[in-house]
Amino acid sequence: MVNxxxxxxxxxxxxxxxxxxxxxxxxxxxxxxxxxxAISTARHIAPPERIFVVVGHQAEAVGAxxxxxxxxxxxxxxxxxxxxxxxxxxxxxxGLGGLLVxxxxxxxxxxxATLQSLVDLYQKTGxxxxxxxxxxxxxxxxxxxxRGDNGDVLAIVExxxxxxxxxxxxxxxxxxxxxxxxxxxxxVHEIRTDNPAGEYYLTDMVAIxxxxxxxxxxxxxxxxxxxxxxxxxxQLANADRILRERKxxxxxxxxxxxxxxxxxxxxxxxxxxxxxxxxPYVQIKGxxxxxxxxxxxxxxxxxxxxxxxxxxxxxFSVISNCTLDAHVHVGPFARLxxxxxxxxxxxxxxxxxxxNTEFGAGSKSMHLAYxxxxxxxxxxxxxxxxxxxxxxxxxxxxxNIGDRAFVGSNSTLVAPLNIGNEAYIAAGSTITQNxxxxxxxxxxxxxxxxxxxxxxx
Ligand code: UD1
Ligand code: CA
Numbered sequence: 292m293v294n295x296x297x298x299x300x301x302x303x304x305x306x307x308x309x310x311x312x313x314x315x316x317x318x319x320x321x322x323x324x325x326x327x328x329a330i331s332t333a334r335h336i337a338p339p340e341r342i343f344v345v346v347g348h349q350a351e352a353v354g355a356x357x358x359x360x361x362x363x364x365x366x367x368x369x370x371x372x373x374x375x376x377x378x379x380x381x382x383x384x385x386g387l388g389g390l391l392v393x394x395x396x397x398x399x400x401x402x403x404a405t406l407q408s409l410v411d412l413y414q415k416t417g418x419x420x421x422x423x424x425x426x427x428x429x430x431x432x433x434x435x436x437x438r439g440d441n442g443d444v445l446a447i448v449e450x451x452x453x454x455x456x457x458x459x460x461x462x463x464x465x466x467x468x469x470x471x472x473x474x475x476x477x478x479v480h481e482i483r484t485d486n487p488a489g490e491y492y493l494t495d496m497v498a499i500x501x502x503x504x505x506x507x508x509x510x511x512x513x514x515x516x517x518x519x520x521x522x523x524x525x526q527l528a529n530a531d532r533i534l535r536e537r538k539x540x541x542x543x544x545x546x547x548x549x550x551x552x553x554x555x556x557x558x559x560x561x562x563x564x565x566x567x568x569x570x571p572y573v574q575i576k577g578x579x580x581x582x583x584x585x586x587x588x589x590x591x592x593x594x595x596x597x598x599x600x601x602x603x604x605x606x607f608s609v610i611s612n613c614t615l616d617a618h619v620h621v622g623p624f625a626r627l628x629x630x631x632x633x634x635x636x637x638x639x640x641x642x643x644x645x646x647n648t649e650f651g652a653g654s655k656s657m658h659l660a661y662x663x664x665x666x667x668x669x670x671x672x673x674x675x676x677x678x679x680x681x682x683x684x685x686x687x688x689x690x691n692i693g694d695r696a697f698v699g700s701n702s703t704l705v706a707p708l709n710i711g712n713e714a715y716i717a718a719g720s721t722i723t724q725n726x727x728x729x730x731x732x733x734x735x736x737x738x739x740x741x742x743x744x745x746x747x748x
Contacts, residue, residue, distance in 0.1 A: 293410055295389025296341065297472065298333040301376050302326050302396030303347025303367040308523045314349040316396045317356070318527055321534025322558025322576060325521060326353060328399035328534075330360045331559075335403035336392055336410065343384065344396070345376045372490030374482040385476040393493065395466030399530055400517045405510075406467060412510045413469040419505035420474075420496065422447075423467040425515035434464035434494050436509055444507040447494035451487040462511065464494060465518040478503060534559065564600065582617065591622065599635070613645075616652075634669070651694065664706065665690040674700035674718060681706045693728060702734075 306315020316326035323331075326344060333342045342362040346353040350366050357364040367379040377384075377393055384391070390410065394401075405423065413421035422444065424436045434447040435457050447464045448457050481499045482491045497507045512518055521527050538559060539552040546565035549555055556574040563569070564583030574592045581587070582600035591608040599617035604610070608622035616635040621627065624641045631645040639645065640657035648662045651669035656662060658675035664687050665679050677698050679690040688706035692698065696710050699718030710716065711728030720734035 292338070293336060293390060294338065295387075296337040296392055296410065297384060297387045297389065298337045298342045298392045298394060299377055299380060299384070300326065300329045300333060300342070300344045300394055300396045301373055301466075302329070302353055303345045303350075303370055303376055304397075305348040305370070306397065306522070309527070310524070314353060315521065316353060317349065318521070318524075320399050320521070320527055320531040321538065322560070323399075324356055325399050326356055326396050327360060328559075329394060329396045330357065330362055332401060332403050332406060333362070333392075333394065336406050341387065343380055345379060347376075372484070372488070373493035374479065374491035374495060377493060378479055378482075378491070381476065381479075384472075388472050391470045391472040391475050393468045393470070395520060397522070398466060398518060398520045400519060400533055401465075401467065402517055405512060405517060409467060409469050409510050412508060416506065416508050418443075418508045419471045419500050420507040421469045422497075422507070422509050423465040423512055423518065424462050424509040425465055425512045425518050426461045427463055427515050428461075430458075430461055430463045435460040436462040436464055438462075438509070442508075444497055444509045445501060446498045447492075449486065449488070449492060449494060462509075465512065466520065467518075468493070468496075470496070474500060474503070474505060570606075588622070596627075662690075664688065665692065667692045668694035668696065668712065670695045671698070672696075673698045674702060676701040677704065678702075679704045679706060 302316040304315060309315050309318060317324050330342065339361045344353065344357040344362060344364040345367050346364045347367045347370050354364040365380045365383060367376045409421055409423050432450050434449050435453055436444055437446045437448055439445045478499050482495045484491055486492060500507055519526065521530055535556055538557050539549050539555055542563050543549055547563045548568045551571040554571040555569055558576045560578050561575045562580045564581060566583055567581055567585040569587045570589040572590045573587050577595035579593050579596050581598045584600055585598060585602040587604045588606040590606055591604050594611040596610050596613045598615045601618045602615055603620045605622035608625045610627045612629055613627045613631045615633045618636045619633045620638045625639050626644040629647045631648045633639060633650045634652040636653045637650050638655040638657060642659045643656050644661045646663040649666045651667050651671060653669050654667055654671040656673035660673055660677040661679060663679050663681040671692055680703060681687050690704050690706045690708045692710045693712035693714065695713045698716045699720065701719045702716050703721040705723045708722060709725045711726060713729050714726045715731045716722055717733040720732060722732055722734050726732040
C-alpha cells in the first residue's frame with residue numbers, strides 16, 4: 292500500500308467484441324465483475340478514497356459497482372481514447388500529488404504483487420513513468436514497446452500506427468502505468484489525436500515525457516498470462532478458468548480437501564475452513580463462508596450462505612441466502628432458500644424445501660416436505676409429506692411450531708397457525724386451527740371398514 296498513490300481504473304469502453312448488451316467490465320470471471328477485480332487489486336496499492344473508476348458505457352451500473360466496493364467514479368461521456376479517459380478526472384485528480392497509477396479495467400488476472408513491483412521499479416529508478424510489459428507469442432492489436440540502447444522505453448506504438456518493423460516487436464504494453472502525478476498533469480494536454488484512430492492515446496505520454504527530458508522504464512512481467520486482457524467471450528471463459536484454478540489452489544494450500552478440483556467452481560470471495568472436504572462438481576458462490584471439517588458432497592450448489600463447522604451437505608443440495616449452524620445434515624436433494632436458518636444439529640433430508648424458515652436446534656424433517664415462512668422450535672419432528680400452506684392466494688402467513696412437537700406424515704398446516712410445545716398432529720391431518728401445547732390434533736375423517744364387501748361388488 293502506497294499512501295500517496297491514486298489509482299484510476301479505465302472502464303468506460305463498451306467492449307464491442309464481447310457482442311453483448313452488457314458493458315464489458317460488468318461481465319464476470321471467477322465470480323466477480325471484471326471491474327470488481329480491478330478494484331480489489333487497486334485496494335492493495337492505494338487507499339479506497341484515492342481509487343477512481345472511469346465510467347462511460349452503462350455509467351450508472353458500473354458506477355454502482357464502484358460505489359458498492361467503496362470507491363468513487365467519474366464519467367467520460369464520449370470515449371475519445373484512454374488518455375482522454377484519465378483527463379476527464381482532471382478536476383478531482385490533478386490536486387492529488389504523489390503517484391498516479393492507471394490500470395485497465397478489463398484485465399482481471401493481474402496480481403497485486405505485479406502492480407506493487409511496478410510501483411517499486413518506479414520508485415527505485417526515479418523515472419517519471421513506469422509501465423508493465425510482456426513478451427507474447429501473438430502481439431496482434433496491442434501496443435508495442437520501443438526501447439532505447441540503455442533499455443529505457445522510448446515510445447509505445449499502437450498496432451494501427453506501427454511500421455512493419457515495429458510490428459515484429461514481441462514486447463507489448465499491458466495497460467498498467469505508474470506516473471509521477473505532477474509530471475503527468477503538467478504534460479497530459481500535449482496528447483494529440485493525430486493517429487489512425489483519431490483518439491487521445493494515454494500511451495503517447497511515454498514519448499511526451501521523454502521529450503520533456505524524463506525517463507520512462509518498463510517492468511517486463513515474468514508471467515504474461517496474468518496480463519491477458521478480456522476482449523471477447525472466449526478470453527472471458529479462459530480468465531474464468533484461470534481465476535477458479537487459482538482459487539482452488541489457494542484453498543487446498545490452506546487445508547481444504549478438494550476432490551477433482553478441476554470440476555469445482557468456487558467464487559473469488561468464498562471462505563472455506565480447514566479439513567472441509569469438497570467433492571466433484573460442487574459450486575460455491577458469492578460471499579459464502581463454510582466452516583471447518585464440513586463435507587460438501589457432489590453437485591451441491593451453495594450461494595451467499597454461512598455454514599458452520601462439521602456440517603454434512605449431501606449430494607445435489609441447493610442452498611441460497613441461508614445460515615446453517617454447526618453439525619447440520621442436509622440433503623441429498625434438499626433446497627434451502629430465502630434466509631432460512633438451520634440451528635445446530637438439525638437434519639433436513641431428501642426433497643425437503645425450506646423457505647424463510649427458522650428450524651430449531653435438533654429438529655428433523657427427513658423426507659418430502661415444504662416448510663415456508665415458519666418458525667419451528669427445537670427437537671421437532673416433521674413427518675414425511677408435511678406442507679405448510681403459507682399462501683392464501685393474496686398474502687403469506689406464518690406457521691409457528693413449538694419445541695418437541697411431532698407433526699405426523701402427510702399433514703397440511705394451513706397458516707396462520709400456532710402449534711404448541713409437545714403437541715402431536717395425527718398423520719394425514721389438515722390443521723386449520725391452533726393446537727395448544729401438550730394436545731393431540733386429528734384433522735381427518737374417521738376410517739370406515741365394510742367387511743365382506745368385495746364378493747358383493
Ligand atoms: C490499450 C493500449 C495498448 C495496450 C492495450 C492492452 C492505448 C492507446 N493502448 O489498447 O497499448 O497494448 O491497451 O490491453 O491505451 N477505455 C476508456 N475510455 C476510452 C477508451 C478506452 O475508458 O475512451 C478503457 C476501456 O474500457 C478498457 C481500457 O480503457 O478498459 C483499454 O481500452 P481498449 O480500447 O481496450 O484499448 P486497447 O486498444 O486494447
Ligand atoms: Ca483492450
